[in-house]
Amino acid sequence: MADEPWRLPNIVQELAAGVQEPPSRYLQDLAGGDQLAGAEIPEPIPTIDLGRLSGSDGADEAAKLRDILHEYTLKIKTVKNDILLALAKLLELDEDCLLNQFSDRAITTARFNYYSPCPRPDLVLGLKPHSDLCALTVLLTDKEVGGLQVLRDGTWYSVPAVRDYSLLINIGVTLEIMTNGTFRAPLHRVVTNAERERMSVAMFYAVDGEKEIEPVAELLGLKQQSARYRGIKGKDLLIGHYEHFSRGGRVVDSLKI
Numbered sequence: 001m002a003d004e005p006w007r008l009p010n011i012v013q014e015l016a017a018g019v020q021e022p023p024s025r026y027l028q029d030l031a032g033g034d035q036l037a038g039a040e041i042p043e044p045i046p047t048i049d050l051g052r053l054s055g056s057d058g059a060d061e062a063a064k065l066r067d068i069l070h071e072y073t074l075k076i077k078t079v080k081n082d083i084l085l086a087l088a089k090l091l092e093l094d095e096d097c098l099l100n101q102f103s104d105r106a107i108t109t110a111r112f113n114y115y116s117p118c119p120r121p122d123l124v125l126g127l128k129p130h131s132d133l134c135a136l137t138v139l140l141t142d143k144e145v146g147g148l149q150v151l152r153d154g155t156w157y158s159v160p161a162v163r164d165y166s167l168l169i170n171i172g173v174t175l176e177i178m179t180n181g182t183f184r185a186p187l188h189r190v191v192t193n194a195e196r197e198r199m200s201v202a203m204f205y206a207v208d209g210e211k212e213i214e215p216v217a218e219l220l221g222l223k224q225q226s227a228r229y230r231g232i233k234g235k236d237l238l239i240g241h242y243e244h245f246s247r248g249g250r251v252v253d254s255l256k257i
């Protein structure tokens with residue numbers, strides 16, 4: 001596994017090994033920042049800024065990571081676009097109706113998830129139940145270790161690990177609202193594994209924070225449906241998401257009419 005190019009560079013693992021508190025020189029200054037979740041989290045969570053590895057041996061690794069991530073982002077964007085086109089077609093809407101909801105200020109976020117082995121998977125979750133906030137998530141799953149589970153009709157179903165890297169597409173809350181509930185954002189969680197570490201890379205495709213997220217007018221007109229969700233700005237949905245997440249709920253339920 002160690003020769004896989006997308007694994008975390010050793011420098012980061014060394015930084016983390018045996019450290020109770022990350023050294024302050026690697027931490028992002030959150031004061032005055034727009035970390036919306038901050039108020040809802042009992043203790044601030046340190047955010048490590050990989051850019052601050054510059055000047056150390058990690059500079060090369062940080063540059064490599066940036067280049068790989070850039071290339072990956074360009075490729076995955078075409079997957080995201082194709083899926084949005086296909087979903088619009090399924091809804092019998094103009095093909096670019098969903099794609100057009102993303103302006104050039106739309107926000108794409110990459111999240112690298114690392115789940116270390118846990119001696120008590122019966123007590124500890126890797127990620128607690130949530131629905132993704134964005135419109136679409138493209139998840140590069142670990143090819144050997146499963147852990148992702150999806151809730152359906154009260155039962156958690158495990159998503160098996162698939163040999164070779166595979167992409168898993170998840171509908172997010174934003175798309176649930178835009179499609180007036182035709183596509184639902186599933187609740188999912190990650191369970192831990194006693195022996196094996198696990199990694200995943202999630203690309204979250206969200207809209208511009210200033211955009212009003214609401215059921216698309218074309219859909220309401222065509223199907224003569226009434227809106228099942230209140231409209232909400234992207235940035236307010238983000239605040240609501242973390243408020244509900246910390247209490248174990250789903251923001252989308254609070255928007256249902």
Ligand SMILES: O=C(O)CCC(=O)C(=O)O
Pocket residue numbers: 111113127132139141147148188190199200202
């Ligand atoms: O690691 C996974 O399989 C899922 C990650 C996830 O749900 C998330 O990052 O929102």
Ligand SMILES: [Fe+2]
Pocket residue numbers: 130131132188
């Ligand atoms: Fe998720």
